[in-house]
Amino acid sequence: MAGAARRSAAKHGGGPFYQSFAALTDAVRSGEESYAKVFGAHHFAHMAAEPGLAELFHRSMAASNAMFSGVTRSVDFSRARTVVDIAGGNGELLSRILAANPGLHGVLMDLPNALASARPRLSEVAGRLTLVPGDFTKSVPANGDIYLLSRVLHDWDDEQCATILATCARNMPPHAELLVIERLLPEGTDPASLAILWDVHMLCNTGGRERSESDYRALLADAGFELTETHQLPLDAHVMKARRR
Numbered sequence: 001m002a003g004a005a006r007r008s009a010a011k012h013g014g015g016p017f018y019q020s021f022a023a024l025t026d027a028v029r030s031g032e033e034s035y036a037k038v039f040g041a042h043h044f045a046h047m048a049a050e051p052g053l054a055e056l057f058h059r060s061m062a063a064s065n066a067m068f069s070g071v072t073r074s075v076d077f078s079r080a081r082t083v084v085d086i087a088g089g090n091g092e093l094l095s096r097i098l099a100a101n102p103g104l105h106g107v108l109m110d111l112p113n114a115l116a117s118a119r120p121r122l123s124e125v126a127g128r129l130t131l132v133p134g135d136f137t138k139s140v141p142a143n144g145d146i147y148l149l150s151r152v153l154h155d156w157d158d159e160q161c162a163t164i165l166a167t168c169a170r171n172m173p174p175h176a177e178l179l180v181i182e183r184l185l186p187e188g189t190d191p192a193s194l195a196i197l198w199d200v201h202m203l204c205n206t207g208g209r210e211r212s213e214s215d216y217r218a219l220l221a222d223a224g225f226e227l228t229e230t231h232q233l234p235l236d237a238h239v240m241k242a243r244r245r
């Protein structure tokens with residue numbers, strides 16, 4: 001599994017992402033992602049048009065599965081009945097949460113190409129899982145107790161993040177908790193983080209960016225959420241818990 005994920009990551013990184021990185025100078029000068037210039041479409045629109053590429057991408061995301069190993073230790077899911085994973089990709093995080101919490105029901109929401117890729121991987125928890133195709137700029141499922149946004153906000157600029165978080169705020173029940181999982185840029189003189197390299201990657205390939213905890217606190221506050229706790233995960237990732245203010 002780990003070998004297959006690394007192979008997919010190498011093929012994807014050495015393919016479209018490598019071509020996009022060749023135009024890094026343009027991206028740095030203009031602040032706009034080079035991927036769309038090289039391929040004529042945003043990364044996710046390009047994948048939607050090319051199912052083979054989408055499958056490669058969703059498989060390659062598994063190369064950093066280790067990031068998720070601390071989530072069930074850091075978050076108490078015992079009082080939740082339904083967890084909604086917004087743009088949950090290949091379903092790895094949600095399937096780990098469901099496996100560790102046998103009473104939970106899961107909703108995996110993403111674009112159709114991601115759900116097609118996730119479906120065969122989720123057989124062990126299929127009885128407690130609903131797959132919902134959708135667009136997080138329009139709506140997210142309304143019946144959750146805990147919502148996940150894992151490695152989603154870093155794909156987008158602040159304006160697009162505000163749209164996604166506004167959709168969450170509109171559709172989530174008042175009691176629900178939002179968990180944001182991202183690598184965090186160091187604040188001040190904190191030690192270096194893998195987030196610095198990923199910041200360049202996001203600029204080139206999605207037009208997004210990595211952010212510090214303060215940046216996420218501000219984005220969440222603008223959308224009506226309060227960041228209440230942050231826990232470290234492997235690979236310089238963090239899970240940030242937020243509640244409606």
Ligand SMILES: C[S@@+](CC[C@H](N)C(=O)[O-])C[C@H]1O[C@@H](n2cnc3c(N)ncnc32)[C@H](O)[C@@H]1O
Nearest residue numbers: 044061087088089110111114134135136150151
């Ligand atoms: C970087 S991946 C993260 C996947 C997963 N959450 C994880 O951490 O492995 C971003 C996900 O956003 C999804 N996505 C992109 N645009 C979307 C949209 N408009 N609505 C819903 N999902 C979208 C992609 O299909 C992809 O699965």
